[in-house]
Amino acid sequence: MAREYPRSRRIEEQIQRTLSEVIRSQVRDPRVAGIVLTEVRVSRDLGVAKIIYAALGPEGEPSAAVRADMQAGLERAAGFLRSHLARTLATRTVPELRFSYDEAGPRGRALSQLIDTAVGQDAVRHQDDQPDPGDPVP
Numbered sequence: 001m002a003r004e005y006p007r008s009r010r011i012e013e014q015i016q017r018t019l020s021e022v023i024r025s026q027v028r029d030p031r032v033a034g035i036v037l038t039e040v041r042v043s044r045d046l047g048v049a050k051i052i053y054a055a056l057g058p059e060g061e062p063s064a065a066v067r068a069d070m071q072a073g074l075e076r077a078a079g080f081l082r083s084h085l086a087r088t089l090a091t092r093t094v095p096e097l098r099f100s101y102d103e104a105g106p107r108g109r110a111l112s113q114l115i116d117t118a119v120g121q122d123a124v125r126h127q128d129d130q131p132d133p134g135d136p137v138p
Helices: 007-025 064-088 104-125
Strands: 035-042 048-055 096-101
Touching: 007 035, 007 048, 007 064, 048 064, 064 096
Parallel strands: 048 096
Antiparallel strands: 035 048
16 A cells, blocks of 8 residues: 655655745845745655745846855755754755756746737737627527
C-alpha cells in the first residue's frame, strides 16, 4: 500500500515554513526583503532542497539585475538558513539549499495578455457575423 503523504512531502513543507519565517524575521539583507518562497522540492535522498522563490511587490516583475541581487543575497544567507533548518528538521543531515527564481508568474501574465489580445482581435474580426435580434433564425 502506497503512502498518500510521503515523508519527503512533509519535509518539503516544513522547510518552506521554516525558511519563510526565518527570511521574514531574521535575515537582515535588504536584497532578500520581499522574497516569498513558492515551492520547495527535495531530492529522494534528502540531500538537496531546491527552493523556488518569487519577488513580492507592487512594482511588477523585477529586472534581471534585481533578480541577480536576490539570488546573491539568498546564496549568501544559505549557511545561516541551513543552521536554522538543522534545529528544526528531524533528519540526519540538512539538505544543501539551491535557490531558483520562479518564472511561472511572468509567463502566466504573458500568456494571459496573449489570450486577451487574441480574443479582442477575434471579436473585431467577427463583429459582422453577429445576427441581428430581429432576423429570423434559419
